[in-house]
Structure formats: C-alpha cells, structure tokens
Amino acid sequence: MTVTTEAVSRPPWSRLGARTGRGRTGGKPAPWAWAAPAILLLLTIHYLAIAAGAWYAFTDWSGASPRASFIGLANFRHILQDHTARTALTNTLELTVCFVVAVNVLGLLLALGTRRTLKTRNLIRSLFFAPAVLSPLAVSYIWQFIFDYNGPLNFILRMAGMGSQQRAWLGSPSWALWTVLVVLVWQFAGLAMIFYLAGLQSIPDELEEASAVDGATPFYHFRRVTLPLLAPALTVSFTFTLLLGLRIFDQIIALTGGGPVNATETLATQVYKQTWVYGRFGYGAALALVLSLLVAILAFAQLAVLRLRERGG
C-alpha cells in the first residue's frame, strides 16, 4: 500500500532534487510538479499580462485614443515635477505608517486578550472581526453617515457638551486624513487579530506553563517567550497590512474622493484619477509602476528587518 503511494507520488525527476535540495536533516523534497499549476498561473496572469499592460507607461496613451506613441521615460520625469503626486506620496506614507502601527498593536492586544480562558472569547473575536467582512463600499456608506455634519458623531459631541468640536469631519483639510485612518483601523484591527491568533495557536502550552511556573512577570514572559514565537505571524501581519495600507483605495474614493483638495489624495487614488478620470492612461500606468516600486522597497525592507528579528529570537 505504502509502496504504491510512493511510486505514484514520486516521479523520476524528484530524485534529482532530492540530492541537491536535501535539508539539514536529510528529508526528500516534494516534486516541482506540485508547484507547476501555481507557477503557471503566476507567470501568465501576473507577469505576462502586467508586462503587456506596463508598456503603456512609456507612452502618451489617453486610454481611448487610436494611437499611443512611445515617449520613453517622459512620464516618469513628469512624476518628479508633479506637485499633486508629491502630496499623494506624503499622504500615502503618513497614512500607511500610522495604519500599520495602529492596526498591529491593536490586533496583537486583541489576540492576547481573547486568547483563552475568557468565556465569551468566540463572541468577542467575532465582534472585532466583523468589520473586516464588510465590503469597502459598505464601510464607506456607514461611516459617511456617521461623520456627516448632522450625523451620530456630532450628535454625541453635542450631547457631551462639546458642541464646539463639531465639524465636517470628511471635509476638513486638517482632519480628513485622520478620519479616514479611524475608519481603516476600525475595519482591519480584527484582521490583524486573526493573524496573531493563528500565530499564538502554534505556541505549545508547555512552553507557556514552564515560564509561568518560573514566576516570570507577564511582560517578561511576553517579551522572552511569546513574542519570539510570534515572529512568523508578526511578519505576515506587518507585510499584509503594509501592502493593504499602501494601496488603500476604495474607502478613500468613497469617503472623500481624495479631497478636500488633495488632503486625502494617495498614490492609489491618483493612479485611478489619472487613468480613468483625466484620460491619461500612460501617465497613470507610470504612476502605478512607481507605486509598486515603493511598495516593493518598503515591503522588502520591512521583511528584512522582521526576518532578522525572527532569526535573532
């Protein structure tokens, strides 16, 4: 029985890999054929298709005009002088840094807080996770309503005797970006919690108990035992929320449209506007590539730091 399984599941070429890819402990690696469908999809749906579309970044194509002429790097040079693009870059970075930090701190606290012993832990987790289930558009409808001048938030402020603090939250040049941040943190803290919960599940109880028996303070215990073991979850959560933050789009378009006057404009909203509203497909494509480059640099820098920490314990 076992013999047949082995014969079927190990095609001849796997023996080649077995020699070169042998791990420290001498296990035989699985055959590449298992990864073939995923790799094929990756190469066609991502690399091939995107390469075909990325060509337009080097043209002046409008998106509808019959012709696109090659203009080399002119679009990229133009980005450097584009005042709105610079504002968008600043907003993107501010929003993303605050988003990643807030969401992960909150998510980790929620995961630790609802970890075990609580009688209602499943309920509490579900309640916190629920916003992540909503579509970005649904989220935007609800919060647009809440932030409306005649809406619930200003209503609370009036009731609390803080009527002077009432404002048009999403229309205020100095508040709009932070208002958007509140919505994003509300929506995604529960998602970060899920990453950390999954990570916590992989920590054997015995380790925790041993440390508890040693009489370690909770904080010491967290730093020395829990946090190092959470490193993989930390990496995944930070990477995912970073990617999410840098590319947040739907919520901003629906909440503020990037306004008032660029106050909440991000690179993602600029890509959309240039491409589809302003009829500058080539320029929008160039912006999209620049945004991806930024994402790549930040994501790999962050990954490198986190991996170092993972190894360092």
Add this chain to the structure above:
Amino acid sequence: MGLFRYSWRTFLREMLLLALAALWWLPFYILTTTSVKPSSEGFTSPFQLPGHPDLGIYAQAWQGSGNGSLGQALESSLIITIGSVMALIALGSSAAYVVARRGGRPGNVVYLLFVLGIILPYQLGIVPLYAAFRRLGLVGNYAGMVLLYTGLLMPLTVFLYTGFVRALPRDYEEAAQVDGAGHGRIFFRVVFPLLRPVTGTVAILTGLIIWNDFFLPLVFLSGTAYITLPVAVYSFVGEYGAQWNLIFAAVAISILPVLGFFLLAQRQLIRSFGGGIKG
C-alpha cells in the same frame, strides 16, 4: 496551571473587552437601526430605536435593483468565492510546500517571484487578460472568474503558506518518511492538517477579497444575468443619492453569510495543532 484559571482579573479583562467590542459595534447598531427606519428619520436621532421598525425594507432590498435580485447575486458570489478559495488552497498549499521544503536557490527564486507577484500592479494587466479570456471563452461565466481570482490571489496564498511551512518542524514528515510514506501521503496526512491555522487565514483573507471585489465581476460578467453581491449592493446607489435604509438593508443582507461563516468556522479555523484545549 494558574495561567488558564478563571480569576477575577480574567473577569475584568472579559468585561473590558466586551465593552470595547460593544463600542466597535456601534456602526453596526447604526446600520441595522437605520435600515428599519423611514429614510427621513435616520439623521434626526441616530441612536434611537426605530418607533415602528419597517422590516418590509428587507423584502424590498432582497428584490434587488435593475441588475437582478440579491438572491441571485448571493448565489453567484458563493459559487465564485467558494470555487476560487478551494482552488487557491489546493494549488497554493502544495506549491508552497514544494517551495519551502526545496529551499536552496530555485526555491528562493520562485518564492521571490511569488512575493513580487503580490506587489505588481495587477490593474495594468486587466485589459490584456480580458482580451485573452475572451478568446478562450472565459468571459461571462463562473469558470473564468474562478480562474481569474485563483491566478490573481495565488501570490498572496503562496506567500502565506510558505511562511508557515518554513516554521513547521520537519520531524513529523521525517518520521512519516522513515515509515515509508510517499510525498502524497505525507502531504495530505501529515503536512496539510498541520497547516490548518494558515489554511484558515488563507480562506478568510482570499475569501473576503473575492467576496467584496466588484470591479472584476463588472468587467468579466457584464452582459450576462450573473452579478455578484457588491455589484448588487452598489446598484442601490444611483447618481443622485439614495435611500440609506434600503442601502443599509442590502449591506446587512450581504454581510450576514460571511459573518455567519466566520462564527461557525472560527473554532475550526483557528485551532491549535500544538495540542491541548484552545479554540
């Protein structure tokens, strides 16, 4: 064992978290109460319970708009989401297993290609993809949507799986190998069950992204009777404004299935493989 006992401090923690969770749910409270109020009442007293809750609005929302009923949209969304998530889990976990266990230069290069795939601006590829899918007869049907989402979200899936496989001790696999088990057996009997927490994460993440996406179904399914839930919900909002109660009712209907799924499945999804209780 003091760590797992229910003490008064645990009670305090529970109360604190419950209070915070209630605050977190205020928007949902507003969503549901507003949905059953007459549309003019919503703004005047946002926190008041509706005097005469009008549940008929849900029936009206269920009827949907010009694009079709919410029931039809629900079916489309379920088929596309479940199909794509299953394909992603099957193809992604096995690919990640190979990538992680192979290691070495080829493994790392392939891993890097997948990670770059997450970062690349997929929007740039949509027009070429649409043209290719149309030629292959994959426009206007579920199969095309499933293939599209499986491809688009494969990098994220492989990234998530690879990280967890790498952290997985090889002891179990080696033990199985010593027992003479083949790769298929090892993967399905030993590795895949150990990957349950990350499978849960993958299912939730990719499922949510697919469930909530509305641009791709608009492009790839237009001209057919199929629409997905987000498209249906969005259709309630016309150019010149909308009725909050109707929109909110549609939103409430659209989140129920996913929320229900999470409630039922979270015990399964976030289960430990280390041992003992938890859940």
Add this chain to the structure above:
Amino acid sequence: MLVLLSACGSQSSPQASSGAPVTIHIETQASGTAPWDAVIKDFEKAYPSIKVQISYVPIATYPQVLLTQLRGGHGPDLMYGSSGSGNPNSLLPLARAGYLYDLSHEPWSSQLPSTFDAYEKIGSARYMFPLDVPVIGVFYNPDLFRQLDVQVPATFSQLLSVCGQIKAKGKAAWVLAGAAPPNTGILSMELAANWVYGPDPSWDAERAAGKVTFSGSQLWKNALQRVIDMNKAGCFEQGVEGVQTEAARQLFASGQAAMYGLPMAAYAATKQLNPNLTIATMPFPGPTPETSYVPVAPSDSLAVNKASPVRSAAVRFIDFLARPQEARRMATLQGAFSWSDYKQLEEGSLSQSDFQRTGLSWASGYLPTIRAKRVRQLGNLLWPNGKVYDVLGTDIQGLLTGQKTIDGTLSDMDAAWGSSS
C-alpha cells in the same frame, strides 16, 4: 476542481429556445432602472425576435469597465455615455478612437436641434442619440418658503438676502454637496451660464482657440466670486464642505433646506426619498430676472458599438427610442425633456396642454426662460478632457475650506485644459 469548473462553464452562453433571436447588450450607469425597464419592454414587444440584456454599472467605475471591455475587443452593443468630451464617461473620445458607429443616416438624425451638434458630432458624423435633455436649474421647496414666510428670490442679490432670512429661522437656504465634485460642478456651471456664457456665449470656442484663458477672464472671476458670496451670506447648510450627494439629497427631501441646484433628471430620485415633497423649479437667480440663464445640453446619450456583431439590431433599438412617444416616455421617467419635446419648446410650438401631457408640469418654472431663448451651453461637456471639470468641482470645495483662491482655481483649470494628450 476541473469538474466543478466545467460544470460552471456550461451555464454560460444562454441559448435561445426557439427561432433565431438575437440579444443586444446595453451597458449603462446605475442611476434608476425605471426608464430602461419601460422602453425595453415596449421594444421587445415591438420586435419579438430581439432580446435586450442590460447591465447597470456603478457610476464611479463605469468609464473603467467600459474602456476595459472595448479595449479587450468585446464592448457592449449599445453604451450609455455623456455627450461631448469633458467627462470621464464622454462618448466623443470613443468616437475619435473608432469605437462608435456613425448614426447620421438614421431618420431622426437630421431632425435633432442643431444646437445638439457640438455635443454629438464630429464633422458630419453623428455618434450618439440624446436620451433626454435636462435643464439645469434650481429645485425649490415652495411649502418651506411659505412656511418660513420668505419670498422666492428672482435675482442673485435677493438670493443672498433670502439666505440670511432662512438661516435665521434655523433652516438651510441652499443645499450643496460640497464634497462631491459633480454637484459643486453643477453649481459652477449654473453660475457660468449667468456670468460667463450669458454675456459671452462663444467663450468656450475662444478658449479652445487659445484666445482667452480662465485665469485671465474677468467673467469667470465674477462667476466664482458668487460661490464665496453665497458662502459668506450663509446660504449653504452647516458643514457644507464635507457633505456628499446622498446627505445633501436627504436634507432637501426632508424639508431642511429650501433650494438645491440640480439637473431635471434628479427629480425622480428626490421624490423617491419623500413622495410628499413638493418640488418647484426656477432658473438660477441671475443678475436680473431678464438676464437669468439656464444651462441645457443633451447630456445623457446612447451610442452603438461599431464592432457589434448585432449592430443592425442595436441601431433598430435606437431608432425605436427616437420615436417621439418612446423618447418622451423614457425622458419623462428620467425626469427630463425628450429631444422632440425640447425642440418644440425651443421653437415655441409646444402648447400649454401639450406640455401638461409630457408629465413634466413640475418643471414649468423653466418654460419662460426656454421660450425667451435664455439658454446656454453646458460648457464643461465641450471641454477637452475630464480633468478641467473635476479640478473645478474639487477646487470649489477648496474655496469653501479656504484651501483655494479664485485665481488659484482658474489657473488650475488652465493647466488641466492643456494636460490632455
């Protein structure tokens, strides 16, 4: 998995059961389905061999969806769009790119008012059919004016003083969706009709020829100054700079605000929010009643895909829509004039009883202005790209928050004008 995939796939192409019927696919923006439902039903009854499949695309993504499909070689057979070239969903750029079919040989084409040509034609070729002709003016709530004991303003200076009176009584005089560029844009086009195109109807042509600029135009400065005047006089609702379309509509429909600048086509959606609301109409109060103008354009249009495999059926659908009764049916449900009714209004040949029959009697406030030919272009539709109007709408929000000045706004518009490739 493969079994599942192929099972799903087999549901795809719907085959007709009898005869050889063709299906035409219309793609349009999601903004009310009633007008389409009505005409499609009529059409399918008149042409049993043609089925109509319509999809409604959310407005914000409509240009994106449509262009992706057209570029991918598989657009809808009939597509909705805005006439002219100044909106993201404008049809003339698609015509220039060769996607649209020339409709100028259809019987109705030569009967359309010649004022429509600039929006719909390139040379002698007409690329779209006008679904309706909305007048852009002011919706007001006559009951609220009566209840507050305030006179309906007929001039701009009256408007400013009315604003103070209404505000003093705890209501908003003028509701503006300050955070929604489409609505701030509409207000600015009403102001432009009165202060720019009123005195100088050919201003856009001069701008296109490069003879004038926005920033060098005293007329445009006058027009935008009116936004600031209205804001100072307390015309707008509280927190106007953060108000989105939905909330603005709600304020007006619930009787919290007295006036709202809108195209006629917004009527049905507004009534839907509050069926008991009485809506009356008037032109935007200009310098004097005799110099108050309204912008009018055949903005909502339908075009035929040149590459459509069922093009003749698609053209037949438009020919059907162009019949005066069908056109009126569709336009009325939309809340605007049909091309033929509007033509007769302009010519003064539509009698009062005929007008009652159009079902648009609520819009009679616009009649004297139209009959006196105090009608101006909806300039933004004729601008070269979508950015100029978007910048204008966005910067008006900036005028309200203090982020922008009039001169800054106008030079942004000049820069946007030149940015199209």
